Amino acid sequence: MxxxxxxxxxxxxxxxxxxxxxxxxxxxxxxxxxxxxxxxxxxxxxxxxxxxxxxxxxxxxxxxxxxxxxxxxxxxxxxxxxRTPELKNNEKNLNTKKYSSEESETSSISKEQNLKSINEYYANKRKS
Missing domain, CATH: 1.20.58 (Methane Monooxygenase Hydroxylase; Chain G, domain 1)
Known part of the structure; x- marks a missing residue:
């Protein structure tokens, strides 16, 4: 079990x-x-x-x-x-397209960045 x-x-x-x-x-x-x-x-x-x-x-x-x-x-x-998907998959990075409500704002962040959490997304958004 x-x-x-x-x-x-x-x-x-x-x-x-x-x-x-x-x-x-x-x-x-x-x-x-x-x-x-x-x-x-x-x-x-x-x-x-x-x-x-x-x-x-x-x-x-x-x-x-x-x-x-x-x-x-x-x-x-x-x-x-x-458990959250990142814990199930041994801390794999989340895809930024998951936050589709703010798709236009994700284009301002370079596609090369791998964001691990929504907190990092907003921290990077605040910097730019």
């Missing part, structure tokens, strides 16, 4: 940690349910409470941690997809 060339290792580590916590919560709740059923079989009231709390713990907390892991991955994808 996430491009291997894109490095955002801190967020990916947090996402994997959230999934691991979710899996641990599931395992602990399953163990709690098994222990609770053994205690219920021995007619102990504490076994009933252990089963109830293990079911609640085993449903809510893994859902929260799995959802947070997927939300972090979603934010990484959104950030990757909304």
């Amino acid at each position: 996430i491009d291997s060339n894109y490095s955002n290792s801190a967020l990916l580590t947090i996402s994997k940690l959230c999934k691991t916590v979710g899996i641990l919560c599931l395992i602990i709740s399953i163990i709690g349910i098994i222990i609770g059923f053994y205690l219920v079989a021995d007619n102990e009231t504490s076994g009933f409470y252990i089963v109830i709390f293990s079911l609640i713990f085993g449903i809510i907390y893994p859902l929260i941690s799995f959802a947070s892991a997927e939300i972090i991955k979603l934010f990484i994808q959104i950030e990757k997809n909304t």
Whole structure:
């Protein structure tokens, strides 16, 4: 899902940690349910409470941690997809024809200049 060339290792580590916590919560709740059923079989009231709390713990907390892991991955994808073209193309220069509303003004700037941003365009326009 996430491009291997894109490095955002801190967020990916947090996402994997959230999934691991979710899996641990599931395992602990399953163990709690098994222990609770053994205690219920021995007619102990504490076994009933252990089963109830293990079911609640085993449903809510893994859902929260799995959802947070997927939300972090979603934010990484959104950030990757909304990058500007110059960042996607390793800082390639923008074409000055992109600013077509001021096409007549671009003719005053020499065609040999490669402007990296709209800020440089207006800075060069101000100089001339």
